[in-house]
Amino acid sequence: MAVLSRCSRAVTAATTPNAAAAKFSYLIRxxxxxxxxxxxxxxxxxxxxxxLNSRIKPAVLGTLKREPKDRNVQWVFLGCPGVxxxxxxxxxxxxxxxxxxxxxxxxxxxxxxSGPLSSQLKExxxxxxxxxxxxxxDLLSKRLEAGxxxxxxxxxxxxxxxxxxxxxxxxxxxxxxxxxxxxxxEEALLAKCLGRRICSECGGNYNVACIDxxxxxxxxxxxxxxxxxxxxxxxxxxxxxxxxxxxxxQRLRIYQAMTRxxxxxxxxxxxxxxxxxxGGIPESWPKLLCALNLEDxxxxxxxxx
Ligand code: ADP
Numbered sequence: 001m002a003v004l005s006r007c008s009r010a011v012t013a014a015t016t017p018n019a020a021a022a023k024f025s026y027l028i029r030x031x032x033x034x035x036x037x038x039x040x041x042x043x044x045x046x047x048x049x050x051x052l053n054s055r056i057k058p059a060v061l062g063t064l065k066r067e068p069k070d071r072n073v074q075w076v077f078l079g080c081p082g083v084x085x086x087x088x089x090x091x092x093x094x095x096x097x098x099x100x101x102x103x104x105x106x107x108x109x110x111x112x113x114s115g116p117l118s119s120q121l122k123e124x125x126x127x128x129x130x131x132x133x134x135x136x137x138d139l140l141s142k143r144l145e146a147g148x149x150x151x152x153x154x155x156x157x158x159x160x161x162x163x164x165x166x167x168x169x170x171x172x173x174x175x176x177x178x179x180x181x182x183x184x185x186e187e188a189l190l191a192k193c194l195g196r197r198i199c200s201e202c203g204g205n206y207n208v209a210c211i212d213x214x215x216x217x218x219x220x221x222x223x224x225x226x227x228x229x230x231x232x233x234x235x236x237x238x239x240x241x242x243x244x245x246x247x248x249x250q251r252l253r254i255y256q257a258m259t260r261x262x263x264x265x266x267x268x269x270x271x272x273x274x275x276x277x278x279g280g281i282p283e284s285w286p287k288l289l290c291a292l293n294l295e296d297x298x299x300x301x302x303x304x305x
Pocket of ligand 1: 082107130132
C-alpha cells in the first residue's frame with residue numbers, strides 16, 4: 001500500500017508522467033512471470049556472513065538453487081560510473097540467459113540513430129547530466145516491448161533506476177528480486193572511466209588502465225590488470241565522449257547526489273546486496289558468483305584448462 005501510494009505520488013509529479021508510467025507499468029507487468037513480493041516492504045540488516053541480506057534469502061535464494069536457465073530473475077545493478085556494472089551484468093546475463101538492459105546503451109543507441117531526441121540527448125549526456133525520467137522510461141519501455149515480442153522474460157537492469165523517483169516508479173509496477181550494489185575504491189573509478197575503450201565495430205568493452213594502488217595506512221593494496229582488446233579490435237577502439245575527466249567527475253557528483261539515495265531505498269526494503277569488488281575480473285567474478293550462490297562451469301573449466 002505504502003509502495004503504491006509513493007508510486008502514484010511519483011507519477012503525479014512527473015512532467016508528463018501518466019502515459020509514460022502507464023506504458024511502463026503495462027510492459028513490466030507483462031514481463032513479470034514470477035514475483036517475490038514477500039520482500040517488497042521488508043526492512044532488514046545486511047548479513048555479513050555471505051553478503052546476502054538475511055530477509056531476502058528465502059525469496060531470492062529459493063530461485064537461485066534451481067538451474068540458472070530455469071528462472072527469470074529481475075535484478076538491478078547499482079554502482080558509480082566506471083565500477084563495472086556493464087561488465088558483470090553482461091556476464092550474468094550470458095550465464096543466466098536473461099537480457100541485460102543498460103539504459104546508458106539505450107541512450108547511446110538513440111544518439112546514434114539521429115532521431116528527433118538525438119541532439120537534445122547529446123547535450124545532456126556529454127555534460128554528464130541525467131536524461132529526464134520521461135525519456136528514459138520511454139526508451140526502456142520500447143526496449144522491453146521489443147524483448148517481449150521476442151519472448152524475453154526477466155531482466156538485469158544496469159543504469160536504471162538512477163533516482164529515487166525512478167525506483168519508486170519501478171517498485172510500483174513490478175517486484176525487483178535483488179539489487180546488486182557494486183562498490184570500488186574511489187581512486188580507481190576515474191582511472192577506469194578514462195581507460196575505457198569500445199570497439200566501434202563489435203561494441204566490445206575494454207580497458208587500457210592498469211590500476212595498482214599500494215597498501216597504505218593499514219588499507220590493503222589493489223591491482224586491476226588492463227583488459228586489452230583482441231587483435232581484431234585493436235585498431236577500431238573509440239572512447240565514449242562522456243568519458244573525459246571533467247565529465248566523469250560530474251557524473252560521479254551526480255551519482256552521489258541522485259543515485260546514492262537509491263541504495264537506501266532498496267536497503268530499507270531488504271533487497272540490497274552490497275558487493276565490494278576486490279580487484280579485477282579474475283578476483284571479482286568468482287566472488288560475485290559465490291555471493292549470488294551461482295556457479296559458472298565454463299569459467300571453472302577454462303580456469304582449469
Ligand atoms: P555510467 O558509466 O555513468 O554509469 P551509463 O552508460 O549508464 O553511464 O549512462 C550514460 C548516460 O546516459 C548518463 O550519464 C545519463 O546521461 C544517461 N542515463 C542512463 N541511464 C539513465 C537513467 N536511468 N536516468 C537518467 N539518465 C540516464
